Amino acid sequence: MPVHKVARTYVESLVLPCANSSLLGFALLMGFLAINFSLAEETTLEQRPWLDKSASPDERVSSLLSQMTLEEKVGQLNQSNGISGQATGNTKNLVADSALYQLISKGQIGSILNEVDRAIVNELQRVAVQESRLGIPLIFGRDVIHGFRTIFPIPLGQAATWNPELVTAACRTAAREARSKGIQWTFAPMVDISRDPRWGRIAESFGEDPYLASALSIASVEGYQGDDLSNSDSLAACVKHFAGYGAAEGGRDYNTTMISPSAMRNVYLPPFKAAVDAGVATLMCGFHDVNGIPMSVNKYWLNDVLRGEWDFRGFVVSDWDSIFETIEHGVSKDEQTAALAAARAGVNMEMNSPCYRNHLAELVSNGQLSESTLDDLVKPILRIKFRLGLFDQPYSEPNSERLLLTKNNLELAQKVARQSIILLKNEDGTLPIKKSQIKELAVIGPLADSKRDQLGTWIPDGKEADSQTPLAAIRATAKLHGTEVLFVPGLEDDFDRSTERFAEAVTVAERADLVILIVGERANISGEARSRAILDLPGAQNELISAISEVGKPLVLIVQAGRPLTIGKQVEQVNALLYSLHAGTMAGPALADLLWGVESPSGKTPVTFPKSVGQVPLYYNHVNSGRPPRPYEYEKDKTVDDSINVELGYNSNYIDVGPYPQFPFGFGLSYTAFSYGEVELSAAKLRDGETLAVRAPVTNSGEVAADEIVQLYIRDLVGSLTRPVLELKGFRRVRLAPGETSIVEFALPVSDLAFYNNDEERLIEPGEFEIFVGGSSLAPKVGKIEIVK
Incomplete structure (x- = not known):
């Protein structure tokens, strides 16, 4: 019998008895090693020259392709x-x-x-x-x-x-x-x-x-x-x-x-x-x-x-x-x-x-x-x-199996989750939790202990059993500090429209020193074929937030979702808001780290958060119309006011909600404060082929170590096409201890100021460009340069 047939028989003798046993993997490996050995004995490079490892991939491809039939070529496609x-x-x-x-x-x-x-x-x-x-x-x-x-x-x-x-x-x-x-x-x-x-x-x-x-x-x-x-x-x-x-x-x-x-x-x-x-x-x-x-x-x-x-x-x-x-x-x-x-x-x-x-x-x-x-x-x-x-x-x-869910993998997942969570509001320093002041902590909400939903969309090989939920992590951390955790879901799930459980939730909130309310959208309503015409929190979650906010206790809202949701009115009802974009297996420990200040939040919005679905599409790098609305002022424009106003004039506005977002692109708060010194630009005029150096002093003026994401934007003031009001051209993550200052440097090549016109020609046009540096797309203008021929 030929060697390769002996090898195949050996594989079958191992696989058939072991098909339903833990020995199957070992049996297959030994069998395939036998097959590979037999092939090495029987197949020569003269017969199959594309197996020559010393040849380049292109040489191997050409050699193999020359032997393929029409049907075999189609088969590869x-x-x-x-x-x-x-x-x-x-x-x-x-x-x-x-x-x-x-x-x-x-x-x-x-x-x-x-x-x-x-x-x-x-x-x-x-x-x-x-x-x-x-x-x-x-x-x-x-x-x-x-x-x-x-x-x-x-x-x-x-x-x-x-x-x-x-x-x-x-x-x-x-x-x-x-x-x-x-x-x-x-x-x-x-x-x-x-x-x-x-x-x-x-x-x-x-x-x-x-x-x-x-x-x-x-x-x-x-x-x-x-x-x-x-x-x-x-x-x-x-x-x-x-x-x-x-x-x-x-x-x-x-x-x-x-x-x-x-x-x-x-x-x-x-x-x-x-x-x-x-x-x-x-x-x-x-x-x-x-x-x-x-x-x-x-x-x-x-x-x-x-x-x-x-x-x-x-x-x-x-x-x-x-x-x-x-x-x-x-x-x-x-x-x-x-x-x-x-x-x-x-x-x-x-x-x-x-x-x-x-x-x-x-x-x-x-x-x-x-x-x-x-x-x-x-x-x-x-x-x-x-x-x-x-x-x-x-x-x-x-x-x-030894490579799955390792300690290192889970630690990395927790770190990524921690940096992905965005602090969008923190009124009067509600967070981090003051350990000495919080003896009883209420955790409320349908997504507080939902293992599957924190994993998000498209996880065909993820297991909900592996999830470490916010409730479990909060309980574990609270125990270390002698804090009692009181939990009621308030709603059966995020689709529940019944208010029957609200009374129990209110009672628990009244008893607690601090309330953490965890809401959002389940995993299977974001992702492919999951488009939504309404971006509000589903079910009776908005009503639950209102009921708990009326108790008057400090209230931290955590939203777990797969997209920006329209939560402007809910933001006004809470003291602090953490937004978690379906943070995965280790979402719970990551949130607990942030709640207790093990780390300061550093996430920034990667997309604009609208106030109303009627504003969509809404994005920071839009172009101006000939009649733009008044300039954007975050502190003034973050409040949702949906009253009708017909006295806005003939500008690019809505009469029932402002034209500006709930949260702008690149936005996210920290447990500390960062201040920016005078930004230095290396030149006032540049030509194609040259590079602008931007040096920005950034200081941690607060009391905790934290990361800041320093962002560089430009605006092309005049172009042959209408140009965006702002364009991101660089960012740097920098960690600063309390009181520490770092000089954050950017290199901005003039070639990065090019754009394509509608003839698909790439242009670098002479003219003036404004430079902005800060911690979000709200960054102030720090200077101006001119591109000359």
């Missing part, structure tokens, strides 16, 4: 869903009985998604490597959006940290956990600029600002991919959704977008370009259309710009069924025309739907699609598989 949920029992029989078996064994599948049973992953991979003609391995993909088993804050929460290094660390941890379970590819980061909190997927975004989103886009890619994709703790990243998806009309998911060329270039594309420049392996196109052309068939953006202009060498995957859905869009007649349009546009891999599988070979055979175009689609997929090391080590090893 197809991605199918996994089979874990279909049955239980013997792994090998499960695979052999699946429809995937025949497709994989014939080389007609290039990727599997949503398969995290390591035994099944390895068995499917064995079929691809051992039973297909050329042995091309599969790439296994999964939505690892903000953690795998250790869940970090949602991406919008990570953006609230304004800490790229911390985001990199979180993504690195997620990659390590996911790769240990056989996953090699994540569909993250999502870098869609979002200015509309009605859109559920704002939770997955890094907010409204291109500069901040670009910095975090790079941080995420570097975290997921590391230095080498073939490392056992690296994932291929997939930046999504190219491009402009966050501009969906009405904030409704999957909806159409109308985006001018200048807005696409200046606002929506920068985070994608940053990811490409950082070496992102893959990219996903969006469900939506841009100016009438669905992105899945948009040749201009996918081919001309992404590959031609930006020289992107990774591959593009469609979103789920999005090629097929161009039929519903009304731009494709049927599957065949959809497949042809997507292939010509440059979509390398089709997720889930079968348009490519059913029609590409025929399209090549009848001459409608050239084989060289098909080859160009296949090459990047093979290149990424070589870079991932799948030809050299296709299988996942056991012992993954």
